[in-house]
Amino acid sequence: MSHVSTFREYLRREFGITLPREVVLQEQENVIRVFSKTLMMMKPAGYMGFVAGKVSTNGIELKSEFIQLFGKHATKNTLELDEIQAKSFVENDFVEIRNPADSAAGSTGSGWKIAKSGTHVLGIGRLRDGKLYPDFIGKGRKRAENSLVPAKKQSI
Amino acid sequence: MCMDEKQFRDYLSGFADADKMLSAPVRDTIRVNTLKIPKAEFFEITKIKLEPTFYDCGFYAESEARLGATWEYFLGYMHTQSLSSMLPSLILNPNERDIVLDIAASPGSKTSHLAMLMQNKGAILANEVNWERGSALFSNVARLGILNAKVTVRDGTKLGINSYFTKALVDAPCSSLSQPYAYKKFTPNLAYEMSKTQKKMLFSAYDSLREGGELVYSTCTYAKEENEETVKLLLEKRPEAGLAGLEFDFPHDSGLSEYGKEFRKTARIYPHHFNSEGFFIAKVKKG
Numbered sequence: 001m002s003h004v005s006t007f008r009e010y011l012r013r014e015f016g017i018t019l020p021r022e023v024v025l026q027e028q029e030n031v032i033r034v035f036s037k038t039l040m041m042m043k044p045a046g047y048m049g050f051v052a053g054k055v056s057t058n059g060i061e062l063k064s065e066f067i068q069l070f071g072k073h074a075t076k077n078t079l080e081l082d083e084i085q086a087k088s089f090v091e092n093d094f095v096e097i098r099n100p101a102d103s104a105a106g107s108t109g110s111g112w113k114i115a116k117s118g119t120h121v122l123g124i125g126r127l128r129d130g131k132l133y134p135d136f137i138g139k140g141r142k143r144a145e146n147s148l149v150p151a152k153k154q155s156i
Numbered sequence: 157m158c159m160d161e162k163q164f165r166d167y168l169s170g171f172a173d174a175d176k177m178l179s180a181p182v183r184d185t186i187r188v189n190t191l192k193i194p195k196a197e198f199f200e201i202t203k204i205k206l207e208p209t210f211y212d213c214g215f216y217a218e219s220e221a222r223l224g225a226t227w228e229y230f231l232g233y234m235h236t237q238s239l240s241s242m243l244p245s246l247i248l249n250p251n252e253r254d255i256v257l258d259i260a261a262s263p264g265s266k267t268s269h270l271a272m273l274m275q276n277k278g279a280i281l282a283n284e285v286n287w288e289r290g291s292a293l294f295s296n297v298a299r300l301g302i303l304n305a306k307v308t309v310r311d312g313t314k315l316g317i318n319s320y321f322t323k324a325l326v327d328a329p330c331s332s333l334s335q336p337y338a339y340k341k342f343t344p345n346l347a348y349e350m351s352k353t354q355k356k357m358l359f360s361a362y363d364s365l366r367e368g369g370e371l372v373y374s375t376c377t378y379a380k381e382e383n384e385e386t387v388k389l390l391l392e393k394r395p396e397a398g399l400a401g402l403e404f405d406f407p408h409d410s411g412l413s414e415y416g417k418e419f420r421k422t423a424r425i426y427p428h429h430f431n432s433e434g435f436f437i438a439k440v441k442k443g
Contacts, residue, residue: 022277023303036303042255042279044317046308050298065298068231069192090227119197120231 003055007032010060015114016075023070025052034066062112064123064135071114071121078114079125079132086117089125095132164339168378171412172426180428185209185239186217191272191301193233202228209430210406213272214242216431232299237265239432240425241327244374245269247402247439250323252277257324258305259312259361262289264296266327271302280305281321283312313356317364323371324361328354330375330382334427334434338377347379354386362390362397367443370400374437383436384415384422390440391418400439406430411438 001009004025011017019025022037026048035049052066071078085095095115113132115122125134159167168174186206188198190213199206204226207216214237217223223236245266250256252274261267261282270280282297282305284290290309297305331346332338354375362371375382391397399421407429411422422438 034303035306036276036279038252038277039279039304039306042281042306043320044281044306044308046281046306047294048306049303050294063298065232065301069301069303090230120201122231 003027004032006055007053007060011070014112015071015077017070017073019070019073024048027055030054030056034069061135062124067114067124068121071116071124074114077112078116079127081115081117081122081132083117085132086115086120086122089115089122089132089134092134094134095125097127097130097132159339159342161339164342167339171378171380172409172424173428176428177426177434180426181431182238182427182433183216183431184218184223185237185242185432186215186223186234187237187242187269187272188213188215188234189232189268189272189300191276192231198228198233202233204228204234209239211239211242211246214239230299232301235265235268235296235300237269239430240435241265241374241376241433242269243404243406243423243425243435244325244327244372244437245273247404247437248323248325248370248372249403250274250278254278254322255320256280257315257317257321257361257364258282259315259324259326259357260284260329261293261307262286263292264300264302266325267293267305268296268300268302270325271300271304274304276301276303278304281308282306283308283310283315285309285311313353313360315360315364319364319366321364322366322369324365324369326354326358326361326371326373328357328373328375328382328386330354330377331379333377333379335376342379344381347377347381350377350379351381351386354382355389358386358390359393362394362440362442365442369442371440371442372437373440374435376433376435378424378434378436380412380415383424383438384412384419387419387422387438387440388415394442396443398441400441402437402439411436 024037031054032052033048034052053062088095110127113127125132165174188195205218228234258267262284267282284293331350399418408423408425411419425435
């Protein structure tokens with residue numbers, strides 16, 4: 001089985017994610033990249049789309065940016081975070097999950113989970129011993145300084 | 157020798173109202189990234205105070221937090237981008253069937269805007285000469301959910317691709333004279349040196365266009381050597397090339413007519429037009 005097939009099967013099995021037909025996965029330099037089918041027509045060689053994740057002997061890693069785009073299709077192994085938890089998660093801190101079954105959709109007590117907060121897909125993290133550890137953002141853009149609490153709707 | 161403030165003011169007065177330009181405040185703006193969130197939903201969730209502009213996805217923005225350190229930014233719902241720098245993509249106006257070259261793409265503001273206008277369809281070649289600057293491009297492509305861009309790291313002045321793209325954007329490296337205090341580093345020789353690279357890049361992008369293709373050339377400088385003069389050389393050396401109307405309504409001055417009447421079709425944007433950084437924009441049609 002190719003790494004791309006393994007990756008696609010993992011998405012379906014673990015999260016119930018089936019990617020839209022217009023989206024392509026391709027292995028390039030040991031990572032799986034995701035891009036639009038229309039990009040196939042571009043001839044000059046280069047880096048297609050962006051990195052979706054990696055298949056290695058250690059298992060499969062998913063990138064949060066990929067999950068932010070396609071996590072809305074997930075039907076299992078998602079965790080609904082409240083406002084305070086979501087803030088911690090985005091700040092790259094672990095989040096206490098008291099009872100995964102209370103906040104998780106089709107989730108077991110450990111392993112990779114898609115973190116959601118309301119309509120927002122925040123990314124992916126690993127649940128271990130009641131804590132969700134984000135696999136998240138670079139140091140340079142680690143801290144969110146504001147809150148994602150729904151604001152009073154602006155009429156623009 | 158570099159300029160002081162008085163010399164800069166005199167320099168600007170040669171082609172514009174220096175007092176107005178230098179006294180106009182430049183405001184922060186953001187672009188809502190509709191590839192990741194519908195505009196209406198963004199208005200519902202954001203705490204950033206927004207004020208509309210002439211572009212329906214571009215907003216003046218005020219926030220207690222730094223705009224680049226907000227959740228909205230991390231989740232790729234928006235991009236901090238000057239209003240002026242949204243114009244080149246809007247003027248190029250790519251559609252879902254276009255094959256687009258962005259020859260100097262990093263940090264990816266315009267690449268991601270092009271992708272948004274194309275709704276992640278079609279194809280963009282986002283090129284950057286420098287690996288270090290390229291990392292910002294890779295990062296923004298991922299954060300903003302861009303699926304229709306291929307990133308290359310090559311010297312844009314020597315692209316060597318002929319008659320391939322339907323549209324091209326040359327947002328050229330420049331002396332950045334519209335940036336605060338850039339005049340302190342500006343010399344006529346800097347403009348001359350920059351224009352040499354710009355001309356090579358412009359010709360490289362133009363030659364990569366198919367017949368009937370369109371190109372937008374832009375800089376964030378006021379120096380005419382880097383703007384009208386660079387475009388003029390292309391028009392002289394490629395007789396089938398012609399300036400096209402910008403076909404997007406926004407406040408601006410026309411380009412300098414000392415280079416010919418046709419330069420009325422180009423745009424010079426100064427801070428007092430809409431409280432954004434200065435820009436030069438020209439649209440060229442091939443054949």
